[in-house]
């Protein structure tokens with residue numbers, strides 16, 4: 001049976017919730033996806049939180065320094081990839097060589113001088129903690145700028161875990177994101193060039209007006225995280241001006257949650273709810289703080305029950321609920 005992560009509703013349950021499940025192998029098939037080569041399709045409806053794949057890396061290497069916006073310079077990793085590849089069995093090597101790779105124009109011109117592992121790695125590898133890994137099964141999932149799965153690196157399992165971040169119908173193609181998504185269509189297009197395709201996903205195929213709105217939302221979300229993140233302390237400001245600023249940020253955080261939901265960027269839900277929870281705690285709106293904290297907790301829980309973020313939001317939900325209760329008690333005392 002499928003191992004769905006049950007999502008508690010209403011008041012959180014404080015039982016230990018430890019979902020580790022190998023993930024059923026028969027919930028997807030790999031087949032041709034028109035215009036995209038191979039793709040991965042579900043064979044049944046998947047509820048939010050269902051683990052789709054858990055796969056150990058066939059090759060795992062330490063990346064050179066990260067250059068934001070450009071990705072990894074491949075020159076620095078060639079030897080590492082080659083060494084790791086040489087250590088694999090013949091069958092594993094064949095699996096790696098069978099992956100789809102995009103060659104740049106200059107690589108095509110000088111095929112004899114190019115180590116074929118580099119284009120393969122560049123087209124298929126995933127960030128895995130602070131390393132980069134190659135996962136032959138997960139590598140068949142195509143890109144979408146509004147993907148229906150999320151993934152996380154589990155250091156505990158030594159695996160990359162892919163799960164449904166929304167409900168996925170039977171027969172639907174699974175999608176993931178190869179790039180950071182809080183960027184405009186034009187910026188995403190540039191970034192996707194390293195994979196050699198023009199994205200035609202729903203977000204990219206919007207008409208001009210709607211695309212402008214989508215671009216604006218993604219830009220606004222990135223800006224809101226940037227603006228609000230430095231103020232995520234739990235202390236309640238005392239001065240009048242401080243209180244006013246906290247009030248403005250609480251409003252901004254509600255807006256942040258709204259546009260993340262409008263844009264349906266599931267990967268950012270947990271973080272947006274977390275920001276809204278803390279911003280509302282700073283204005284002592286304990287009801288909203290509790291609700292946002294719990295939503296954040298549910299989303300973090302979906303990915304990894306034992307992550308620091310999950311623990312933090314579990315604790316905060318409990319703390320905020322206490323404060324909310326106290327408020328209610330104080331109010332009813334005043335009445336009686």
Ligand SMILES: C[S@@+](CC[C@H](N)C(=O)[O-])C[C@H]1O[C@@H](n2cnc3c(N)ncnc32)[C@H](O)[C@@H]1O
Nearest residue numbers: 036037038100102124139140141142143195197
């Ligand atoms: C990680 S692989 C995904 C699996 C690949 N389709 C295959 O047949 O093995 C990445 C490659 O898949 C293709 N691809 C992925 N997402 C795509 C998309 N949204 N549209 C068109 N091609 C896509 C591109 O050729 C890209 O270089």
